Amino acid sequence: MRALPMLGALALLSIAGTAQAVTITIVNKDAANAGLNDPTAVEPVGGNPATTAGEQALNVFKKAAEIWGASLAGNVEVKVEASFVPLQCSETYGTLGSAGPMSSYWDASFPNSSVWYPIALANQLAGRDLATTKADIQARFNSELGKSGCLSSRGGWYMGFDGNHGNRIDLLTVILHEFGHGLGFLTFVNSSTGEEMSGRADIYETFLRDRTKNKLWTELTDDERKASALNSRNVSWDGAAVSEAASSVLSTSTPTPLMYTPATLESGSSVCHWDKSLSPNLLMEPVINNDLTHGLDLTTALMKDIGWTLTSQQ
Template sequence: MRRPLSLRTLVPVVALAAAALAVPATASQAAPSAGVGAAVPVASGVRAPAPVVPLTVGDAPAVPTSVAEPAAKAVTARFVVTYHGFSAPARAAFQRAVDYWSTQVTSSVPITVDATYTALGPGILGSAGPSSVWRDFAGAPKAGTWYVDAVANRRHGSQLDPSPDVVARFSSSFGNWSFGTGSAPAGTYDFQSVVTHELGHGLGFLGAGIVSSGQSSVRLLGFPIAYDLATRKGTTKLLSLPDGSATLASALTSNAVTFDTTKVRGVNGGKPASLYAPSTWQQGSSYSHLDEATYRAGDRDSLMTPKLGSGETIRSAGPITKAVLKAVGW
């Protein structure tokens, strides 16, 4: 039985509401947008709030599962974390997740994380995500495309803004955390796995896809996030379907959305990666995760699926996740 707990990303720059913001799609249609708040032109580019991406606590596997962690690699990015209120075990587990990601992405610009350990609302395990997204800055890989803070800074060659690149908050009042270095026992939730997942979203594993009242969009305030450039249904790019249309809404809820790049196919047996696209749109879970049924607990690519069961331990990104991050600017 699924428990109604969720891990939701937080974007602190502009408050995000449950309802979507409508932005013009065509002269006669309006498409919902994944974010709330206006894009802000600044000297170095254009900045906007990023969409929310939750991790839902799902069914526990029949037996506790654990994916073997890879051998240690050299550090290729420096993360600077400001901690607030963490217990020693929680901070140690959080730092292990940070240390892992510091060997998986490469940047000459420090990646700043603001992390708070505090009591949250009922059923909320925590939240994390990029402070904002940027487009049309000096060094941007593609014009008219949003990139998360850490990627934008990497491509620009310096911090575009002094705000943290990733903001994270996790519940100090949740009673079933496992903070240890071993696999999470049955009935507990692995804190390090949760942090590793959410930092993945903060580093760019997220798109602008949304369905609201039968309409749809894969653009944020009129422009795609880098992730959206590679999403398809079959051979059809989702960005080629009209924003605000029932056609796009149907595609986004077709159980047939994929992330398709040469690198993804190269690590996935020549096939695109299946994304989570259930027939009923689940805001924050749909589209910005790998498919739960395809990459089950124990699969090497299960880190970025939308659900984490008790007793499930997955603390590393699989080859598909790494290929997706390459596509979004790493």
């Protein structure tokens, strides 16, 4: 996820009754006295009562876990390794965070028996932890933000829950975005080559449609997928849940919203986000805008398409 300061922006089943909200647990991977363990004294802000920098940041992670957990149902705990590390950054442009599944899994018993699923979702489908020796998601955020040489004019992270971030960058929104990727808003296809991971499709890929060829990505050759990743505003999401929800979320009547496929490949961003042309701005666009709230908008519908069960709150 990246920031474009000029724009104030930062650069992943129907049910009856009540479904159990999935538990998302934060695993603190920061060293002593750094990041989530930073003992620097701070004032409470925006509903976040903590009085040290590290505790405030950890509270924001927990709030993001609570928001996502209230939307997705599941019986298997999702563990997220979280840390602050230096990421690519300048005074005008920077990577704010990155996240993704730490492993993937396929099984003949899954709804789509031949494709990769991100491990957090695979665990829910299997009803057990399939990778007990490691966490499910790795999420890293820029420790240099606000310092000299890294978007210093933005003043660093905003740690409140109320959205009153002003010129600062709202950490809660960024974490919600990155958790989305870790939960499944991404493809395992190598967009530079069009190759599928180990020659096997992934569940996200099965909903990507190239509108020029009118074919799903699973129907394309490697070279065709490589070209499709650069087919600007001609790749859409073709899933029933998104199609049903789109009219109530988007201001334009399109049942198959566009995915982000700029003519120049952006590693880590191309294909794995909604297109920036969608309105209103969505959480899972490649840049994040100041008008975003802490809602999950169309993202939960995509999660439903790839196999997550939603809670009764959705």
